[in-house]
Amino acid sequence: xxxxxxxxxxxxxxxxxxxxxxxxxxxxxxxxxxxxxxxxxxxxxxxxxxxxxxxxxxxxxxxxxxxxxxxxxxxxxxxxxxxxxxxxxxxxxxxxxxxxxxxxxxxxxxxxxxxxxxxxxxxxxxxxxxxxxxxxxxxxxxxxxxxxxxxxxxxxxxxxxxxxxxxxxxxxxxxxxxxxxxxxxxxxxxxxxxxxxxxxxxxxxxxxxxxxxxxxxxxxxxxxxxxxxxxxxxxxxxxxxxxxxxxx
Amino acid sequence: xxxxxxxxxxxxxxxxxxxxxxxxxxxxxxxxxxxxxxxxxxxxxxxxxxxxxxxxxxxxxxxxxxxxxxxxxxxxxxxxxxxxxxxxxxxxxxxxxxxxxxxxxxxxxxxxxxxxxxxxxxxxxxxxxxxxxxxxxxxxxxxxxxxxxxxxxxxxxxxxxxxxxxxxxxxxxxxxxxxxxxxxxxxxxxxxxxxxxxxxxxxxxxxxxxxxxxxxxxxxxxxxxxxxxxxxxxxxxxxxxxxxxx
Numbered sequence: 065x066x067x068x069x070x071x072x073x074x075x076x077x078x079x080x081x082x083x084x085x086x087x088x089x090x091x092x093x094x095x096x097x098x099x100x101x102x103x104x105x106x107x108x109x110x111x112x113x114x115x116x117x118x119x120x121x122x123x124x125x126x127x128x129x130x131x132x133x134x135x136x137x138x139x140x141x142x143x144x145x146x147x148x149x150x151x152x153x154x155x156x157x158x159x160x161x162x163x164x165x166x167x168x169x170x171x172x173x174x175x176x177x178x179x180x181x182x183x184x185x186x187x188x189x190x191x192x193x194x195x196x197x198x199x200x201x202x203x204x205x206x207x208x209x210x211x212x213x214x215x216x217x218x219x220x221x222x223x224x225x226x227x228x229x230x231x232x233x234x235x236x237x238x239x240x241x242x243x244x245x246x247x248x249x250x251x252x253x254x255x256x257x258x259x260x261x262x263x264x265x266x267x268x269x270x271x272x273x274x275x276x277x278x279x280x281x282x283x284x285x286x287x288x289x290x291x292x293x294x295x296x297x298x299x300x301x302x303x304x305x306x307x308x309x310x311x312x
Numbered sequence: 313x314x315x316x317x318x319x320x321x322x323x324x325x326x327x328x329x330x331x332x333x334x335x336x337x338x339x340x341x342x343x344x345x346x347x348x349x350x351x352x353x354x355x356x357x358x359x360x361x362x363x364x365x366x367x368x369x370x371x372x373x374x375x376x377x378x379x380x381x382x383x384x385x386x387x388x389x390x391x392x393x394x395x396x397x398x399x400x401x402x403x404x405x406x407x408x409x410x411x412x413x414x415x416x417x418x419x420x421x422x423x424x425x426x427x428x429x430x431x432x433x434x435x436x437x438x439x440x441x442x443x444x445x446x447x448x449x450x451x452x453x454x455x456x457x458x459x460x461x462x463x464x465x466x467x468x469x470x471x472x473x474x475x476x477x478x479x480x481x482x483x484x485x486x487x488x489x490x491x492x493x494x495x496x497x498x499x500x501x502x503x504x505x506x507x508x509x510x511x512x513x514x515x516x517x518x519x520x521x522x523x524x525x526x527x528x529x530x531x532x533x534x535x536x537x538x539x540x541x542x543x544x545x546x547x548x549x550x551x552x553x554x555x556x557x558x
Contacts, residue, residue, distance in 0.1 A: 114472075114500075115465075115468060115469055115472055116327075116329070116469055116472050116473055116476070117469060118327070120500055121502060124502075132501070132502055132503065136501060235411040235413065235462065238409060238411060238468060239408050239409050239410075239411065242408065242409050242472075243407070243408045243409075246407060246444055246445075246446055247446075248446075248502075249445060249446030249447075249500075249505050250446040250447045251446075252446065252502045252505035252506050252509070253446045253447050253448075253505045253506070253508055253509040253519055254447070254509060255506050255509060256505065256506035256507055256508060256509020256510040256511075256512075256513075256545075257509035257510070257512060257513055257519075258509070259506070259509070259510065260509065260510040260512075260513035260514060261513050266506050266545065288447075289447055292447040292509070292519060293447075
């Protein structure tokens with residue numbers, strides 16, 4: 065499929081997600097996954113301002129603890145943090161050549177096998193509410209075209225966060241950010257519960273919850289809450305996954 | 313708030329602030345028995361609010377008022393508890409902060425019964441913060457103010473830090489393991505929350521108790537919570553009852 069066509073499809077898909085009762089974490093998760101697909105990168109993560117001076121990870125494309133560590137590190141040092149602090153795109157960071165600027169972060173990212181990283185701000189006028197972080201394995205930077213798509217994705221993420229709400233409203237922004245952060249925690253807790261109950265990995269647990277949410281039209285956070293409270297049994301989730309082919 | 317001008321702002325300040333708040337509350341509480349009260353008093357001193365209330369929540373719903381710094385705060389806590397409506401009730405039910413900078417404008421429509429009582433008690437603004445760690449809900453921190461107006465971004469940051477400190481205190485109280493002395497600050501890594509879920513299944517306990525168990529084990533073994541969480545996920549540490557003896 066032509067990239068332009070796929071690009072258009074993805075933006076329509078994301079816009080379609082923004083219906084009345086959409087799940088913000090699920091939306092941001094889809095967005096990071098599409099980012100890896102459309103922009104020449106291998107991993108993506110999205111961090112939001114926790115309004116306490118820190119960034120918190122709310123969506124990421126890979127369950128590997130080592131990738132998560134990279135995001136954690138960025139609370140202390142790294143291009144994502146700098147991007148968040150000054151609202152500027154910090155793209156095409158050659159990790160090997162940037163060791164003097166961010167020694168700990170670059171070292172850790174190189175260890176995981178990445179060579180380039182990119183950070184794009186989630187901007188709301190003069191404010192920065194978070195940052196989108198991309199990592200590339202192959203030693204090459206992003207083209208202007210890919211960078212534009214990535215920034216477009218970051219802008220869509222901001223819109224999603226403030227969907228249908230008065231953008232001027234600080235109160236709403238605070239409520240939305242805090243709620244998104246806690247939704248993510250509920251999902252992590254549910255991944256742990258489900259993986260222990262069903263004897264599967266946390267990645268598989270996440271996939272099953274998302275599939276179930278998609279199939280039943282429920283919100284991902286709602287599914288996670290049901291797993292945590294025990295009202296949704298893991299057998300029910302497995303059934304929802306199904307083994308029957310849907311053709312093709 | 314990530315304002316463009318915040319480039320010079322110190323990062324990681326938040327967790328330090330939570331620790332600071334906690335230590336101050338501990339010092340202010342004679343023997344550690346009234347930690348919530350001491351924390352509420354510190355909150356009312358630190359922020360431009362006239363009163364602070366703390367309400368406890370369990371899985372079954374609102375479970376009562378723990379502390380209030382003054383008559384008006386106590387009155388409004390009790391009023392909401394009785395009526396079953398109000399900003400703090402909404403915050404605890406939905407898990408979202410409910411920030412109401414001007415009650416005279418918004419409250420009569422949203423909470424008719426509560427509005428009358430609040431305005432009569434001289435309260436013009438309420439900021440209610442749910443105290444939660446994901447699906448773990450432990451209570452609500454309510455800030456009352458005798459004049460209208462929003463919290464500034466810095467005040468909001470500080471209020472959220474007080475909420476974080478109060479969450480830790482109530483988490484331990486709720487799990488029947490009250491805080492004594494030093495408390496490790498919260499760790500928001502994804503692995504810690506995943507491990508909390510795993511431990512709750514292994515030990516057949518609720519998430520709140522599972523998190524307290526994890527924190528207690530990390531504290532007892534003087535190791536970082538993140539490392540212990542990773543071991544739980546890798547299966548090298550198991551909190552199953554059967555393993556307790558060995």
